[in-house]
Amino acid sequence: MPFVYNFPFFSIFICMISGIVTPLLKNGRWAYRLSLFASGAGLVLSSILLGTIGPSGQSYSFMMGHFPAPWGNELSVGPLEAVLAVAICLVMLMALLGGRKDIFDDILPEKQKLYFIMMNEILAALLALTYTNDIFTAYVFIEISTIAACAIVMAKDQSATLVATMRYLIMSLLGSGLVLIGIVLLYCITGHLLFPNLQQRVLELVATGQYTMPLTVVVGLIVLGLGIKSAMFPFHLWLPPAHGSATTASSSVLSGLVVKGYIILMIRLFYKVFTIEVIRELRITNMIFLFGLAGMIVGSVGAIKEGHIKRMLAYSSVAQLGYVFMGIGLGTDIGVMAACFQILVHASTKPMLFGCASALSASRHHNKQLHALRGAAYENKLAGVGFTVGALSMIGIPLFAGFAAKVFFASATMAQPVKMWMTLLTLALSTVLNALYYIPAVTVLWSRPVDGETGEKQPKDPAFAVSTVVFIAAVFFLGICYQPVVELIQTGLSLL
Amino acid sequence: MEHLLINHYETAAVILFGIGFLNLLLQNNLVKKVIGFGVMDSAVYLFLASQGYIEGRMAPILVGEVAHAADYINPIPAGLVLTGIVVSVSVTAFSLALIQRLYQKYQTVNFDEIVQLARQKGDE
Numbered sequence: 001m002p003f004v005y006n007f008p009f010f011s012i013f014i015c016m017i018s019g020i021v022t023p024l025l026k027n028g029r030w031a032y033r034l035s036l037f038a039s040g041a042g043l044v045l046s047s048i049l050l051g052t053i054g055p056s057g058q059s060y061s062f063m064m065g066h067f068p069a070p071w072g073n074e075l076s077v078g079p080l081e082a083v084l085a086v087a088i089c090l091v092m093l094m095a096l097l098g099g100r101k102d103i104f105d106d107i108l109p110e111k112q113k114l115y116f117i118m119m120n121e122i123l124a125a126l127l128a129l130t131y132t133n134d135i136f137t138a139y140v141f142i143e144i145s146t147i148a149a150c151a152i153v154m155a156k157d158q159s160a161t162l163v164a165t166m167r168y169l170i171m172s173l174l175g176s177g178l179v180l181i182g183i184v185l186l187y188c189i190t191g192h193l194l195f196p197n198l199q200q201r202v203l204e205l206v207a208t209g210q211y212t213m214p215l216t217v218v219v220g221l222i223v224l225g226l227g228i229k230s231a232m233f234p235f236h237l238w239l240p241p242a243h244g245s246a247t248t249a250s251s252s253v254l255s256g257l258v259v260k261g262y263i264i265l266m267i268r269l270f271y272k273v274f275t276i277e278v279i280r281e282l283r284i285t286n287m288i289f290l291f292g293l294a295g296m297i298v299g300s301v302g303a304i305k306e307g308h309i310k311r312m313l314a315y316s317s318v319a320q321l322g323y324v325f326m327g328i329g330l331g332t333d334i335g336v337m338a339a340c341f342q343i344l345v346h347a348s349t350k351p352m353l354f355g356c357a358s359a360l361s362a363s364r365h366h367n368k369q370l371h372a373l374r375g376a377a378y379e380n381k382l383a384g385v386g387f388t389v390g391a392l393s394m395i396g397i398p399l400f401a402g403f404a405a406k407v408f409f410a411s412a413t414m415a416q417p418v419k420m421w422m423t424l425l426t427l428a429l430s431t432v433l434n435a436l437y438y439i440p441a442v443t444v445l446w447s448r449p450v451d452g453e454t455g456e457k458q459p460k461d462p463a464f465a466v467s468t469v470v471f472i473a474a475v476f477f478l479g480i481c482y483q484p485v486v487e488l489i490q491t492g493l494s495l496l
Numbered sequence: 497m498e499h500l501l502i503n504h505y506e507t508a509a510v511i512l513f514g515i516g517f518l519n520l521l522l523q524n525n526l527v528k529k530v531i532g533f534g535v536m537d538s539a540v541y542l543f544l545a546s547q548g549y550i551e552g553r554m555a556p557i558l559v560g561e562v563a564h565a566a567d568y569i570n571p572i573p574a575g576l577v578l579t580g581i582v583v584s585v586s587v588t589a590f591s592l593a594l595i596q597r598l599y600q601k602y603q604t605v606n607f608d609e610i611v612q613l614a615r616q617k618g619d620e
Contacts, residue, residue, distance in 0.1 A: 136576055143583045147590050154594065162598050163614045166607065169591060170529060174520055177536050180580070181513055184540055188547055193572075 005062060007049045008077050008131045011042040011085065012124050019120035028104065028112025035116045036096055039123055043089035050082035054488050059495040061133055061196075070197050074133035076272070080340065080492020083485065084130050084264055090474075091256045091347050092123050098355035098467030099249025101362075106156040106247040115155045118148040122253060126261045133195045135183050135273070138265055142179060146172040146229070149258045152250040153242050164241035171238040175228035182221030186273075189214050195272040206278055216282050219274060223266065223284055230262040232288075232325055233295035236318045240302065244311030248358040251310060252351030255317045260343050263324055267336060270328070271496035280331040289329025289419065293426045295322025300433035309357045309368050312437060313350065316394060319430060320346045323409065326426075330412055330419060333493055338408035340489045345393070345401040345478055352471035353390040355464065359383035360445065363458050370441060375449030380458060384445055386468040391438035393475050396431050401478035406431070408486075505546030512539035526595045526605045530588060537584040541577045548573030 018038040022031045053059070059078030066072070096103075096119065107115055125145035132138050150172065154165040187193060189211045190201035205211050231239040239259075243251050270279050279285055299319030306312040320342070327339030360376040360383050361368045377384025393400035406427060413420040478485065500507045516539055519532025548570040554563070556571040595605060602610045 136579065140579060140583060143587065147587060150590065150594075154597075157597075159601055159614050159617060162594065162601065163611060166526070166594060166598060166610075169594065170520065173533050173587065173591075174517065177513075177517060177520070177533070177540075180537070180540050181543070184544055184547075184576075187544075187573075187576075 002052070004049055004052045005060060005077070007045040008075050008081070008085070008127070009062060009064070011045045011089070012127045012131070014038050014041050014045075015120050015124035015127065019117045019124065022113055022117045022120065025113060028107075028109060028116070031113040031116035032096070032100070032103070035119050036093065038120055039089050039093040039096065042123065042127065043086065043093055046082060046085040046089055049077070050079070050086050050488075053077065054079045054082060054491075057491040057495065059492075069194050070192060073137060074194060075131040076133040076195065077131060078492050078495040079488045080496065081130050083488050083492065084340075084343070085127055087344050087347055088123070088126050088130065088257055090470075091351055092119070092126075092253060094467040094470050095249050095252035095256065095351045095355070097463040098351065098471075099247065099252060099358070100463045101461055102248040102358055108157065111155065111157075115152065118151045118155070119249075119253070121145075121148045122152070122258060126257055129261045129265045130268075133272075134193055135186070135195065135198065135269075136193050139176070139180055139183055142176055142229070142262065142265070145258060145261055146176060149254060152253065153246040155250065156245070156247045158245070160241070160245045164238075164245050167238045168242040171235065172229055175225045175235075178221045178225030178228070180225075182218050182225060185214060185221070186218045189218070195268075198273045199275065202274055202278065206281075215278075216284075219279065219282055219284050222269065223288065226262045226266045227288075227291070227325075230259040230266075231295075231318055231321055233291040233298060233318075233322060236295060236299065236321075239318055240306070240311045240314040243314035243317060244308060248354055251314070251354040255314065255354065256347045256351040259317070259321060260324075260347060263321075263328075263339075263343065267328065267340070268496065270336075271493065276331060276333070276336070285329050285331035287329075288325050289331075292322045292325030292327075292329050293422060295319065295325060296426055296430040297322075297433070300430055300437070304433065304437045306437075307370050309361065309370050309373065309441065310354065312370070312441070313353050313357060316434070316437070317346070317350055319434070320350070320394070322430075323405065326423065327409055327412065330416065330423075332412065332415065333490075334408075334412040337486065337489050337493055338405065338412045340493070341408055341478075341482070341486060342405040344485065345405045345475075348471055348474035348478060349390045349393045349401060352386050352468060352475070353394075355467060355471075356383040356387040356390065359458075359461070359464055360387065370444055374444050374447055377445040378449075382465055382468055386472060387445060388442050389472050389475055391442050393479065395434045395438050399476065399479050401475045401482075404479050404482045506543055509539045509543035509546065512536075512542065515539075524606050524608050526591075526598070526607055529607075530591045530595070533591070534584070534588060537580065541580055544573040544577050544580075 015038045018034050025031050062075040064073040122145055125141040128141040150165050150169045154161055190198050192198045228235040243255050270276055296319050299315050303312045303315035306315055323342050324339045327335045359380050360373055363379040364372050393402040396402040396406045413423040513536055516532045516536025520529050523529045550569045553569045554567055556568040599605055602613050
């Protein structure tokens, strides 16, 4: 076995160990450096792994502790997992850099260390959800990321964040309860926990027509549970307060990564356990498709009505997650490919928008109401440019990442006449709605302030500059040179 | 109907799961919500434990010589229950800590009242 094959395990392990070591460090600054190191190390390891297995399209299962299946625990690695892991580590690193100032301003000094434990554990959980080949391990990491995600929301100890955390926690627990009972029922009808064995048994059950009803219920429970946790349409109401009130780095990580972790797991379960054909036959995809379409519209309408810039961005996340669910709901390889691409697009755009919005409001005494930010872009030009690039990408202007994603969604629907016109219509409507709130926001930021409203000049923040430049580069990369990324995703999906 | 009676452990577990789930969803009192969560998770453990138990077999603990594998009950569900208990203990601890924090701020554990008070303060 080549040494590179150990890297997925190493990247998860480094993050977990960093989380455990963090409380022993002297203060928050050191904990911050250790978190940077953990996500940086994860990025380097995942990039080397991607460079090794990506071009040749290899995939393999990694035995944990040398116990063979069906007894041992496994990781499964392929090009898709490697691409997602690179994106996760990169976004985590950049979110930490971009949110540095706010972390140390918003959180009490004695609590700062604890905050970075949560960040490390979230990264470990996300990587584990991306790589794991065992359904119960997946459940454990779902719960780890739930607790850690709630903790990073409440880290900014204000009444608004506490109430938002409570709401988030309740919804998350309902979701993980449903996932848990779904997994238990699945274990009862199949007798296995590892994905390959499960898939074999599920296909046997489908072929013999046994347990069709329980199987439908299991898929329904797992989709519903993961859907609640990733803010699928009717269950999205917890997201705007939680993402809108947390500190910058938390908002970035939550919208950019945590909600995606559950969707990635859902996609992997659909391919590696139930197979997409069975899911299509059970008609679960149609439900996901409709919820996705509804989410695209409802999220945008919510954002139009919102005057608080971070909550507006959070509502926009609901809409963007709607796109992902719509892609999965198409129930075809190309639809899921578009959904994976949209995951990358949103992960590189939304954290930048959150970072820039916070940087812009810093010169206005952290007032995040949109009308208070008139002309703020002139006081922090880089943040203004970053916000504009992000907004244009979310609307879907050509050359920006969002445009490429929309083109993929549109072309993915061509084979299905009924879904085609629904998708195209909703895509068009949602683009108009996106423009209706992003364009006014950008206009306000760049209009000359009415006199007497200028804020104080903020000191330069090189960490924020690096993170914004990297995110802008990522948005243009995904918008212009998307071909290699798409090819990797396609090979990865075919190997799942 | 017969199936429900034969699998009475599973039936009870699913009913308990429903009770816990609805309590977690609908209760206004935050502490009762946490209790609902406890009931929900315990129901899942009951379900798992009843799946693993096979009438007339031994606990999978080695005493002296190794008997045949068919003499033991299935140990995997017990392992899953243990993992699940660890998870639910930590989630419960976290929720209770959060509730305590909310109580210190608002002097109540009724979630509707808390939301209203937060809105009145206008610090959302």
